[in-house]
Amino acid sequence: METLVLKLHEIEAVKFGNFKLKSGIFSPIYLDLRVIVSYPDVLRQVSEAMWKAVEGNAKFDVTCGVPYTALPIATAMALDHGLKMLMRRKEVKEYGTKKAIEGHFEPGQTCLMVDDLVTSGMSVLETLDALNAVKLVCTDVVVLIDREQGGKENLKSHGLNLYSALTISEILSILSKHGKLTDEVVKSVHDFIAANKVVKPKVETQAAPKRLSYEEKAALAKNEALKRLYNTMVAKKSNLSVAMDVNSTEKMLALVDEIGPHICCLKTHVDVLDVWNDGVAKSLTDLAEKHNFLIFEDRKFADIGNTVVSQYSGGVYKISEWSDIVNAHIVPGPGIVDGLKQVGLGQNKGLLLLAEMSSAGTMAKGSYTEETVRVADENPDFVIGFISVNPNSWTKKSKDRSLVHMTPGIKLQKGGDGLGQQYNDPKSAIARGSDVLIVGRGVYKAEDPKSSAAEYQKAGWEAYLSEL
Structure with a gap:
């Protein structure tokens, strides 16, 4: 020495x-x-x-x-x-x-x-x-x-x-x-x-709020669609949402019937399907009732309030009639929420706001995410949560702890697809504050979609339980 x-x-x-x-x-x-x-x-x-x-x-x-x-x-x-x-x-x-x-x-x-x-x-x-x-x-x-x-x-x-x-x-x-x-x-x-001693008395700091269970979030929820989502998750022990991004309507309905027992929510892109009519909508809602899951049409509305009223309620797809949840960007400003609420609130629908995205180079971050939180806090009766990737880094800015965080780009192994999509595994996504895990190709392109859905259901639920 x-x-x-x-x-x-x-x-x-x-x-x-x-x-x-x-x-x-x-x-x-x-x-x-x-x-x-x-x-x-x-x-x-x-x-x-x-x-x-x-x-x-x-x-x-x-x-x-x-x-x-x-x-x-x-x-x-x-x-x-x-x-x-x-x-x-x-x-x-x-x-x-x-x-x-x-x-x-x-x-x-x-x-x-x-x-x-x-x-x-x-x-x-x-x-x-x-x-x-x-x-x-x-x-x-x-x-x-x-x-x-x-x-x-x-x-x-x-x-x-x-x-x-x-x-x-x-x-x-x-x-x-x-x-x-x-x-x-x-x-x-x-x-x-x-x-120059710097001994400081220990200051008793308030412990970080614990992660709420889905039951606790359901009790705090101010929106009926959000309550139904959490109650469904608890009843089925599933926080899995499958993005059914196939082009064939016939294939889509067959796959949904297979994986239905394992999901809490089905995410659709109806504008990529080869056939859509009132009969297809009825078949889809019948499957949702049969297997107890909610339908989330990933429409990503991004227009002024007056325009989204028509897009949501009318046109070929009549989205508000069969979907439980839709989502929107806040790029046009808070008026987009007012327009969608005008259609959906009375029908007990819910709206997700895109706070973050899983694609490389996304501009949905920083001040954009903060503004999304502000808009959500001003509309607790209709906004049910966010599409998010790393919610733990910014959720403390939100007043409402009932809001749901849905995270896309989930795979059992991390990586990317060469087109900008960035994947996270279920455990890391849940640890970052996600509530619902959105899986696409990992299920519908699997050799055995039903077994794959069951595997993701188990992995997501275990990750959630480990965080409580």
Whole structure:
């Protein structure tokens, strides 16, 4: 440890003088551990010292470096000791997986947090929140240097044990012993540390709201179609919606009869069918009654209120007569909801708004999604929820916890189709806040659609139960 401390002083990772800190106060000591990445031998000494501090004291499945200075330290430790490592992103990307925690792990695993030093412990607590959000369990933190300004006590109040390879007092003692510091400098640092403690009383924060069960959501629902949807899901133990995007009406009706027992909702695109008339509509609603599922016509209305009134109620398809649910973009503004409500509300229909889409390059994100939430909150009697991909990242902005989140692009394996469609598996979609999983080609193009539907039903329901 003496060799390490002397080396840290030599490469100016530990400096003495008069340094202005981020807080605006001046300090006689400054720790700049970022420089160790330029000294591989020091980096290895640091990671080994930290490993010895925690080895045998903490049990864990994975480690996670606190960004950014500790990432190379955590990497060195992982390489030398065969540890599984995760990495936290400070800035979560708006594209790709949108993950805050990178790496492979399982919910419920224990994670050791690795940081370079601790003052108040705030950077550790930020990482703790991100790890807890993905259901990792954290009880231990290891650092190179404890500044002895209250971080250990602060972390303890949050249930975290701090292990440090060094303390400021130990560093001062070693450097003084080797003639690197005068007694005056040592005293000035001790005085500074004593005068700048950052022990903070633990603030009792309100726990994040638990995920509501479908029964609880049904009880809160203000729309009859939404209540029926949740009650159907509970009765059938299914959160599966199949998108029946086939061209043949005859084939569509035959497939729906096969998969009907396994779905809570059928998603249609009637304008791609080769035949449509009142008799086909009657056959479809008869199947819905026979197998107890709702019909969602994926019309994606996107016109002014006066136009959508006619599109919804009239024309060739007379959508409002046979569908329970339709959806719309809010690009035209809130008037589109007023127009659709004029037709559907009195018939106990429901409207989904497109908050996000599963296609690559979608513009349904950010401020568009926020405006969609606002429009939904203003129409709780008719808007029943959203088409969404990652609802947990923005649902806290909604006042209504009964709203349903339907997620398209679900497959048992992640991937894409080469045409911009991005797939998510049932477990990850449910973990992101989805309520209803929309599966298309994974069912209707399967060799055995009925067995495939049963497989998706089971996977989706198990994923939902695991999140409660």
